[in-house]
Amino acid sequence: MNEKTHGDRRIHLDPAGAGRMPAAVREVLTEWTRFEDRYGPYELDERLEDVLHRQIHEHLAALLGAPPGDTYACTGAADAFAAVLSRLPLGSRDRVWTTPYESAANLSTLFALRARTGCRLEVVPLRPDGDLDLEWMARHIGGDVALVCVPYVPSGCGIVHPVEDIGRILAPHRCLYAVDASYAAGQLPVDAARIGCHLLTGDGWRFLRGPHTAGFACVAPRLREALAPHGGLPLVPPHGAAAAALNEALALHAAVPPRTALAPGLRAAVEDTAGTELIAPGRLQSGIVTFRHEDVPAALVRRRLADRGVVVWKTVAEEVPLYLPKRGVVTAVRASVHHDNSAGDIELFADALKDAVTRPLPAPARHPAPAAPAPVPHAVPSRPAEPGIPRARPAGRRHLTLVPDRPPATGPLQPGA
Structure with missing residues (x-):
């Protein structure tokens, strides 16, 4: 953590996910x-x-x-x-x-x-x-x-x-x-x-x-x-x-009491960071700012911001399955502001975000080749092979989708004319 910038303080920019309980x-x-x-x-x-x-x-x-x-x-x-x-x-x-x-x-x-x-x-x-x-x-x-x-x-x-x-x-x-x-x-x-x-x-x-x-x-x-x-x-x-x-x-x-809106400053901090793209449709925006980076995955941006004491949210496309996937968005970072944030919080976020996206990406992990199986001793008689039971391959971490590949029996969602 950058002690000069943050000290022991954490900047909470995720009231849209979970507000800090007073x-x-x-x-x-x-x-x-x-x-x-x-x-x-x-x-x-x-x-x-x-x-x-x-x-x-x-x-x-x-x-x-x-x-x-x-x-x-x-x-x-x-x-x-x-x-x-x-x-x-x-x-x-x-x-x-x-x-x-x-x-x-x-x-x-x-x-x-x-x-x-x-x-x-x-x-x-x-x-x-x-x-x-x-x-x-x-x-x-x-x-x-x-x-x-x-x-x-x-x-x-x-x-x-x-x-x-x-x-x-x-x-x-x-x-x-x-x-x-x-x-x-x-x-x-x-x-x-x-x-x-x-x-x-x-x-x-x-x-x-x-x-x-x-x-x-x-x-x-x-x-x-x-x-x-x-x-x-x-x-x-x-x-x-x-x-x-x-x-x-x-x-x-x-x-x-109401305070000066900080959302424009939050949005400007994202726009001023090279390689970022705002996901901000429409003419009127709230205190929620969603963005992605052209090179750095959203999960890594979130972790690096957390290392600097800035709390944000990683969102996945399937949270809004009729909008984000059709626009090529898989994951993104979501930041939001509350009345207890300050202009100083936005400045710290801007500094931390620039650091998060300019640091080198981690090298891909190298896995050693699996060792060859030990030979079976000839003295041990082998039994006939038994029929194998099919096993599902591990799915790994996947995102839930509500949009089926084939239309459901009751009919697909009808788009507007």
Whole structure:
């Protein structure tokens, strides 16, 4: 580590992956986990009754611009999305729209919805600049579109989608509107009423810096009514201690004054580094910057930055399987900023990144030739060879893909016209 530059300090540039939990949040999580271990879950629920049934919903309502009665604490955005869609009453004549920026987890849930209901799954096309084609949406929306799913900010790049404009296009029609705000809540304003969505989901451990396995959902009355005849809203609440810690994180977030945006400086640091390529489609970007280098693999860039005390994320194409693989992206580095970062952090990142990509690549490992097998002594009689059992070759480390080589039986994803 460069002592002159970093000392013992680590620069955390990964709130999009896992925000640094504030000390107060960590203390709440630890305190109530110990309490449950000593007194049991029933005593824990009684002690946290006001937190779980009032405080956390007031904080979520303030964060999301929604009535407290529409907010739910859950185990995470992907879990809430899957739970709601598992009971959504669609049919074979319904169309469902997703986008090329959909996450692997949500796309897997949409495939399951299609398999269960026979609905038609379509992908909204992009403009040449990477933005969603809102004119296409306005032309093709109709009574047979039952559900539209849009990530506010996708995980694989920093584009910000115009979720409020999309809501205005969809408002006169029957379709339900779902927005994944996992990578937006805590770094961008989120107002469910202005967006006009019926389902808004998010994770508490990213920019909000709460504990893992604690997230939230905002569910509009119309969606709750649609699910009522089919078993209601099957959301699983987080563990009591995790919910209390999320409540503390929400309270701390609400008390933090806004600071000067650091994303442009982060983006400039990448652009000023020779050999790097930004993965930044669209006209509006968030505090997430994704890039790759023409020579140095993303995993090595991440490790070298970590050696310099800079924490970033390595992302793989299959996290956004309808967008990144088609653009030749296999792996990339993702950096992101939070309000607790400083301009000095960006300067240190810029210095560390230049060092990471200019150092020589490691020489390929040389493996010695295998030794010849020892000869079998002639005194040992040999037995007839037995039929061999085929063994699968070790797969090694491979990336999961949700895009099959052959179209599934229910039909491929339908691209926009």
